[in-house]
Amino acid sequence: MxxxxxxxxxxxxxxxxxxxxxxxxxxxxxxxxxxxxxxxxxxxxxxxxxxxxxxxxxxxxxxxxxxxxxxxxxxxxxxxxxxxxxxxxxxxxxxxxxxxxxxxxxxxxxxxxxxxxxxxxxxxxxxxxxxxxxxxxxxxxxxxxxxxxxxxxxxxxxxxxxxxxxxxxxxxxxxxxxxxxxxxxxxxxxxxxxxxxxxxxxxxxxxxxxxxxxxxxxxxxLPSNSGEKPPTFAYQPNADDEARAQKVGELVPANPKQSYDMNAVIESLVDYGEFLEIQELFAPSIITGFGAFCGQPVGIVANQSLVDAGTLDVNASEKAARFVQFCNAFSLPVVTLVDVPGYRPGTEQERAGIIRRGAKVITAYSTATIPLITVIVRKAYGGAYIVMGSKAMGADFNYAWPGAEIAVMGSEGAVNIVYRKELAKAKADGDDLEAARKRLEETYATQAVSPNLSLQIGELDGLIAPEQTRQTICQALMATRQKHRRAAPWKYGTNPPL
The missing domain is CATH 3.90.226.10 (2-enoyl-CoA Hydratase; Chain A, domain 1)
Known part of the structure; x- marks a missing residue:
């Protein structure tokens, strides 16, 4: 023809x-x-x-x-x-x-x-x-x-x-x-x-x-419209998914300074290892995309340790904010996997509007009425801990792996502020300054970086072993399946910092 x-x-x-x-x-x-x-x-x-x-x-x-x-x-x-x-x-x-x-x-x-x-x-x-x-x-x-x-x-x-x-x-x-x-x-x-x-x-x-x-x-x-629930997939528990979930802890180094691929972690947790990443090439320090847990589709937000240690910058904040905002519009639960050292510091970011643009992710999470489930994989420091789906932002379930570090800042930076008098005394006494610093870092880590404090004040729902992560997320999604989504009839709309 x-x-x-x-x-x-x-x-x-x-x-x-x-x-x-x-x-x-x-x-x-x-x-x-x-x-x-x-x-x-x-x-x-x-x-x-x-x-x-x-x-x-x-x-x-x-x-x-x-x-x-x-x-x-x-x-x-x-x-x-x-x-x-x-x-x-x-x-x-x-x-x-x-x-x-x-x-x-x-x-x-x-x-x-x-x-x-x-x-x-x-x-x-x-x-x-x-x-x-x-x-x-x-x-x-x-x-x-x-x-x-x-x-x-x-x-x-x-x-x-x-x-x-x-x-x-x-x-x-x-x-x-x-x-x-x-x-x-x-x-x-x-x-x-x-x-x-x-x-x-x-x-x-x-x-x-x-x-x-x-x-x-x-x-x-995706659902066909905002009035429908997302589709569900036929899912049968299988040995491959269980085997991947059991080994997820091996993918994350204990040393918080050592990088790893968060994509591999996600693929170890989702059904059949299938993850549809969105905006893979843009702002790669944050990962967004869709996967499923026990047949239920979810949106996934995670820090990518391989890129700038997973810090939040202006682009990463906007990328995560718009993705969470979309999931909220169409009733897709959001699972957040956290390993974040903070917002990216520096004059470049300040001049690019990290205050205004970084606030967008706050609006997205805090106004979301969908199920929000968060797992702190390794560390969560400062303001970035708050915005990445914390309990204080309205998340339904928050968990952490046993070795997670949760604090205002890391031990190295905090020692210079919290223990400056002790460091000054050690220097004046002629003590080994590096040994004193290391000892103080360990003290701070025990008192302020451990997840125990977050557990005590109710900011975490529990510590879970890495191999329990997939099962815990599936159970949390089941518990929130019928979550009542509140309306806000007393206002016409939110005015986020666009």
Missing amino acids: AESRAQKTQHAKGKLTARQRIHTLADPGTFQEINRFLGGDIDEDYLGSGVITGFCKVGGRPVAVYAQDFSVRGGSLGQVEGQKMIHLMNQAVQLGMPLVSLLDSGGARIQEGVAALAQYGKVFQATSLASGVIPQISVILGPCAGGAVYGPALTDFVVMTKNSSFMFVTGPEVVKAVTGEDVTSDELGGAQLHSAITGVSHYLAEDEEDALDFTRTLLSY
Whole structure:
């Protein structure tokens, strides 16, 4: 069979057509198109507009989907395209199903002027109103430029492909004309940039098939809308999961200065070792993603010891905050695995707004009404201890491994403050200063760093052996399954430090 015009246009660039993309995403034979011929013009030799809209099933559940068709006027958005997209978005909200946008467009249709721009405004409003009501996923499969970038930026997740996705407010030609800077599309708004530097993209896909496969997997963890409980997976206890859980303690060195891979810890605890990481390349000192415990999907937040010792910086704080905020909107419990030495110090972080931006994670945890379960794996110091799902922030269950260190600060730093007189006396008496410091560090560690104090004042629900971690989390999730989620009718909304 000869290739169609759309296929010739897209395949020449190594890309799928809009319809091929939809059929790759959807369960076979389930796509039902709506408004197919709206905007068609027989005289111009095309029977539709630059966007395809409809409904399908993904993993057996209904999903609304639209795909921009680059073979029709470069997939540009005009009045008809905006009308179709907004109609679909409104239906998705009314019918309570996720919305997936497959984006490949040159932007607003210049020929339609302000009318096209107005449609973008309506799309932005519809996206904002749907936020927190239905999951919204944007898959960037080509250019996304100008005002069009704010559509996906407003959605919950953005997926980009490594070699063909671009997002920028102003393109290379405009940048060169205005600033004189000679820059490529990839340098200005490529997938690698947005996945590792800006945090706009939540997943860097190898190709279109990988992007759509990730989208299908992501949807499997999410409820269809905010009024539903998350899906549950069929799960049978098995020897492999038990064996991994029993050995999790071996992955974490006792020395708090020695790094390790927290991803390996997570994979040892979740069902079948399956963990879907979100924003893997952005702010890697914090890990966010989805997994399951005994068949129940959860969001997971954890400090990554391999990167800057797992400290919280401005990007890590925003990454964790938005993830917890999403989980709260869609009733996904959050499991927090803590090994954090504190907020990252330094003038760079202070000037980047660590006070304002670091406070976002506080708002996210303290206003969350979902089940919150926290395990302190090795250490939790200072303000970072508080914000990482502590009991004081409203967590339902908090546990620690027996060797965990919980304190205002580590022994080395605290000795200089708490025992400065003793150190000064030791120096004046000609004593071995290093031996005195070590002895005082041990004293401080025993009195103030041990988890015993947290147990005594009720900030921990118990000490658990590492091999009990998975079982303890499963039991806590079972206990909080029917948690009553309080409403706050006395206010219109929270005003976090955005």
